[in-house]
Structure formats: structure tokens, C-alpha cells
């Protein structure tokens with residue numbers, strides 16, 4: 001079985017653009033509604049509905065906090081005025097081809113011309129066009145209606161006339177109408193504004209159906225252009241209209257030798273792909289294993305966008321900005337657009353933050369689609385071309401470049417400078433390998449170019465090289481002024497089992513674990529964490545080895561100082577039993593100081609062992625009966641208090 005897909009099957013440029021805009025807004029987390037259904041495809045509408053997209057018929061129905069999308073047909077100028085007056089956030093997906101008609105009729109009617117519109121007066125696109133006419137306008141569906149208008153019109157041959165057409169007006173009818181107009185108004189200003197996407201899709205479907213035994217036409221049953229395709233195909237071979245792959249008549253199709261696939265303008269590529277894949281599987285499951293499909297679906301899709309004009313530069317003026325693209329007038333018949341991804345080297349940048357209507361841009365043509373009359377342009381590539389020279393020169397003279405980190409990717413990050421994407425490997429991104437490179441995202445960085453591939457226009461940079469120099473300069477400055485006892489404020493960079501490393505601003509010092517706390521700790525993390533700002537002082541310096549020992553714990557926090565100040569001998573305190581031995585029990589007097597209650601001091605009578613009276617975690621009242629500051633020993637007594645209760649008596653010290 002041979003399977004062929006029509007090149008222009010599926011979404012036209014304008015519909016694709018409108019659908020993408022809704023996707024972009026939803027991906028940004030916005031509440032979205034559309035003024036009328038965005039597309040005549042039930043699956044796409046269902047999917048949008050599942051994502052919360054509502055359809056409204058008037059601006060006053062737009063819920064609060066919701067972005068309104070104007071579909072590709074466009075709307076009248078007064079609708080935009082109402083949207084503005086109601087302060088509704090709006091995203092205009094009017095097809096550029098339709099916008100062009102709006103511009104023509106607005107300008108020509110303002111200049112006093114009478115506007116004649118070839119089209120269906122009840123179609124939303126024509127309603128929108130009428131809404132831009134500032135003078136008289138007439139709409140005609142065919143040559144007869146045109147003739148009637150001219151017969152009844154109150155204007156004569158000297159009238160200044162401008163003629164435009166609905167984008168989907170039939171070509172034959174248009175030509176018939178023009179003959180009439182030109183006969184009457186020799187000076188008529190005629191703009192052929194028919195979009196050839198529909199005509200081309202239809203002629204391709206006709207041509208393909210002549211070569212095939214059967215045609216699959218994919219599209220909504222409500223879609224008039226899909227119905228038209230179906231009609232055309234069925235004149236030449238068996239034709240099947242399906243809305244999705246589920247509806248394919250597989251048993252009938254399995255007996256067919258050559259199958260063609262086409263789709264209406266509102267059919268998403270995903271559904272065409274589904275149908276194509278189902279047919280390819282049927283092909284492989286039945287008959288010989290030979291693959292007769294004409295390339296992959298993606299290749300076919302790509303083929304439909306061919307004609308690459310590499311490196312051609314153009315200058316244009318921005319005529320529209322949407323979340324997904326910028327429309328640019330480059331002085332050609334085709335509609336120029338710059339996809340958001342081609343606007344800037346920063347993938348996070350939003351079109352509305354980068355350009356505005358009226359801005360002039362230098363651009364590079366990426367591809368033209370003559371079938372649809374569009375030119376895809378790139379500002380990013382134009383800028384990169386200019387910036388590349390600077391980047392290449394920076395490698396030679398080791399200039400430090402400024403850039404912004406736009407992406408964290410596998411193995412490193414991308415920093416953009418002068419419109420050029422420079423790869424910085426993870427090993428060159430930070431001063432130390434332990435520093436997380438994710439923290440650099442969206443930050444400004446300085447780097448050197450360490451490698452350039454001129455052929456592939458690839459550049460590799462090093463942030464570390466610049467940081468190293470900066471740290472070296474800071475370190476030199478540090479050693480000039482550093483002295484024991486001097487205080488610094490620094491940031492904890494890393495922790496090890498034996499201490500904490502602190503960045504003093506270009507140079508690192510270490511607080512030994514014993515210097516972190518007056519109490520015994522098992523790990524530095526009990527006192528400080530990476531990223532903490534700490535005040536430290538220099539305890540020791542070794543410039544030769546580059547070692548800086550830091551002190552952290554403060555003398556006034558020394559528990560022996562506190563004990564001496566606040567707990568003189570004879571004080572009564574509540575203590576917690578923290579350890580028991582054969583000769584007594586240890587109790588915490590204050591954090592960092594444990595005292596001993598000798599077995600003889602536990603009770604006012606003889607006991608066999610401390611456990612007869614005390615258990616770990618017991619809280620008991622004791623008297624401090626002795627303190628040896630030199631040996632750091634504190635003697636406690638319960639007995640002394642018990643005896644005092646009976647008759648005042650002095651305590652006994654242990655050891």
C-alpha cells in the first residue's frame with residue numbers, strides 16, 4: 001500500500017497561529033476565553049475546553065482575570081474599542097492577511113473611497129472588515145449581486161472605488177466580478193486579498209485524488225472547507241471523511257493500493273499524524289513489509305515549508321506583537337513574522353518586553369512559504385551574526401564579556417552575549433564545583449571565551465576564569481590588611497566533619513569544629529549551615545600556606561564565664577541527670593557544663609548505687625557545693641538540701 005499526504009493538509013498559517021497563541025497563554029497559566037470558537041475542529045475545541053478555555057460571543061461576557069483571544073477571522077474596530085474600554089486583557093490572533101484588509105479599507109475609506117467587498121456579509125471575517133470602513137461600503141457574494149448594487153447605487157462612474165475580497169472568496173467568482181467593476185470604473189483601486197491557502201489545498205487534494213485509489217479527508221463535519229475537500233476528492237476516487245483515526249474504515253482501506261490523505265484548515269497536525277500512523281501500521285500488518293510511505297510525516301510536514309532563503313537580510317517595521325510572535329512588514333506581498341523563539345537568544349524573553357509596534361528591525365529570512373504567502377524571519381540569527389564577530393575577537397584578546405544566563409542545560413549552561421549563545425561547561429561555570437550552577441539562571445555573568453569553532457559558529461566560555469582573577473585580586477587585598485583578631489562578615493561556603501569554610505569575600509577561612517560552639521557538637525551543621533552569614537574573627541594566619549583560621553564562638557558565651565557570673569557556690573539549681581556511674585550521677589547545670597552528684601551526696605542516707613534514687617533525664621534540685629575553674633569541675637549535692645530542710649547544715653564537696 002502506498003500512502004501519500006497532501007503537502008498543504010491541515011492548519012493554514014493563520015489558524016495554526018491562533019491555536020498556538022491559545023496554547024502559549026494556557027502554558028503561561030492564564031485563564032483564556034475566545035470570541036467565538038477559535039477553530040472548527042471538535043477535538044481541538046474539546047481539548048481547549050478541558051484546559052478551561054471558554055467561548056464567549058461578546059466582550060461583556062468575558063469573565064474577570066481572563067485573557068480574551070480574537071480568532072483569525074478578526075473583529076470590527078469597535079469590538080477592540082469595547083475590549084479596551086472594559087480593560088480586558090486581549091490577545092489578537094487575527095490572521096495577518098485579514099489585518100492587511102483592515103488596513104487597506106481603513107486607509108482608503110478615510111481617503112474618501114467607496115469600499116466594495118467581495119464576500120459573504122454574514123461571515124465574521126467580512127463583518128470585521130466592514131467594521132474598519134469609514135465611508136460607504138457594499139458587500140456582494142457574486143457577480144449578480146455586484147451588478148445589482150451597481151444598478152441601484154446612487155453613485156456614478158466618477159465615484160472613487162476600492163475593491164477587496166474576503167480571504168476565502170472563490171477565485172473564479174472574483175475574476176467575474178472584476179470584469180464588471182473594471183468595465184464601469186476604470187480607475188478602481190483593486191486589492192486581490194484572496195488567501196491562496198484554501199485554493200492551493202483544494203487543487204492539491206484534487207490532484208492527489210486523481211493519483212490514488214482512495215482518499216482520506218480529515219476534518220470536522222461542521223467545517224465547510226473540509227466538506228469542500230471531500231466533495232472534490234470523491235469525484236476522482238473513493239473518499240472517506242473522518243474526524244479522527246478512530247473513524248477510519250480499516251477493512252475497506254486495507255484492500256486499497258494507493259491512499260491519499262488530506263485535511264481541512266482546522267485539522268491539527270497531531271490528528272493527521274495519528275491517521276498517517278494508523279495507516280502505516282495497517283500497511284505493515286497487511287501485505288509485504290516493504291515501506292511505501294513517502295518519507296516520515298515530519299519530513300512531509302517539513303517539505304511543505306521549504307524554500308529556504310538562507311542569510312538574506314531584510315529590514316522591517318513591527319506591525320503586531322503577540323505572545324508567540326511578532327508581525328513585521330518587510331515591504332513584500334508576503335506576511336512576515338518572527339516566532340517568539342527567533343526573536344531573542346533568551347528563550348525566556350517575551351515578545352512584548354522586547355519590541356513594540358513601530359520598531360524597526362534588521363532580520364534574517366529563515367524560510368518563505370510561497371503557498372501561504374508567509375516569510376518566517378529571525379532577529380536572533382541576525383543579531384547572532386553581528387555578535388559573532390565580537391565573540392570571536394574576544395577569544396583572541398581574552399576580553400571579559402558580559403552576558404545573561406538563559407538556560408541550564410545538560411553539562412553546563414548557556415549565557416547570551418551580543419545575541420550569541422555561549423556554552424559554559426559546568427566545570428567552568430562556578431568558582432568551585434560544589435557551587436550549584438542553577439543559582440546562575442537569569443543572572444548577569446562575566447566570562448571569557450576559551451574556545452571558538454568558527455565553522456560551526458560555536459563558542460565555549462569560562463565564568464570560572466574571571467572569578468579566579470577576581471578572587472586573586474581580592475585575596476591580595478585581604479592579605480594586605482589581615483591581622484589576628486580582626487573581625488569579618490562572611491558566608492558559610494561548605495561544611496566538613498572537622499569545620500566550616502567561610503568565604504570572607506574572595507578568600508576562604510576555616511572555623512574548626514571546636515571553635516564553633518562552647519558545647520560539644522558532632523557536626524558543624526549543628527551550629528551553621530551553608531549560605532549562613534556569620535561574623536568571625538581571625539585566630540591565626542599562614543600566608544605562605546594561604547591558611548586562615550577563624551574563631552566563631554564568643555568569649556561572653558563561654559559557659560564557665562556564665563557559671564561564674566550567675567551560679568556562685570551555694571546556689572540552688574534544677575538540673576537534669578545526663579549520666580550515671582558507680583560513683584555518682586552527672587547532671588547538666590547549664591548547657592556546656594555538667595556537674596557531679598557524688599553517690600554520697602545523692603541522699604541523706606546510705607545507698608547501694610545511684611540508680612536506687614536517680615534515673616537518666618530526672619530533673620532534681622541540687623546545691624552547688626564546689627567549683628574548680630581550673631579543672632572545669634562542679635560538685636553538686638542533693639543531700640545538702642535535704643539536710644537543710646531538717647536542720648540547717650553545710651554541704652560537702654566531692655573529689
Ligand code: SF4
Pocket residue numbers: 012013014015072073095096097098167195196197198265372
Ligand atoms: S487568511 Fe488564509 S492563512 Fe489566514 S486564516 Fe484565513 S485561510 Fe488561514
